Amino acid sequence: MSKTAEKQGSTAKPVTSRIANKVWREVSRPVRQLSRRIHGEEVAQTQPAASTYQQPEFDPKIATIEPEAIPFIQRLVRESRQYSGPIIEIGTLLGVTTTHMALAKAPEQKIITVDLYCWNPWGVTPAIHEAHTTQMLHYLVQTGHVDRVRMDKDEFFAKYRGPAPAMVFLDAMHDYENTKLDIEWAQRVGAKIISGHDYCDLHPGVIQIVDELGGPRELGGSVWVL
Ligand SMILES: C[S@@+](CC[C@H](N)C(=O)[O-])C[C@H]1O[C@@H](n2cnc3c(N)ncnc32)[C@H](O)[C@@H]1O
Structure with missing residues (x-):
């Protein structure tokens, strides 16, 4: 071989x-x-069952208005229909209250909602926060019902040249000084209805300034209106 x-x-x-x-x-x-x-x-x-993972809680209703406040804020929005000028929300978060207000506004009324995406209760980055809010409000923005403004509230106040707002809803910072600044701006620009969130024990600064200005005309949950 x-x-x-x-x-x-x-x-x-x-x-x-x-x-x-x-x-x-x-x-x-x-x-x-x-x-x-x-x-x-x-x-x-x-593999561990999905339920055993420590999932971060992502409830979109955290830090928005309470269920009992929704009919109240919608009533304020309906009241604001008689005035010209926009509805201005300071502090959008995900736009949950924006959508509740949009359901009650007149078709021709515009909501301007302002946020710097500097805080959220889920610990996501500002970019992720803003991306979710953009998606939440996509339809309302595209159809012209909502203007979503990414800006620090004090910068927005300084730059605002629009008509007297029919209504403002103040819900960004809840300490005494900031709530006072927000209300003073709303009064200066002639807002017809001045309201806000978190008149509650967790935010004594809000209670203090609202009480100094005569107290809430009415409360719905912790939503106040002067
Ligand atoms: C309590 S959340 C708003 C909740 C929202 N109004 C709702 O009811 O669903 C507060 C929001 O205010 C924003 N914010 C805090 N300080 C701000 C500032 N100085 N300027 C603009 N937005 C601010 C935060 O990024 C956050 O999204």
């Missing part, structure tokens, strides 16, 4: 053996597929 033949003989399988292997592969294919599926299921079962 030549060296080449020896070498070939040591690695190449006889023809009968190769045919037998092929037949075995074909015959055993369904069994192997089943085995893979079972193995896959076993692998999946070794």
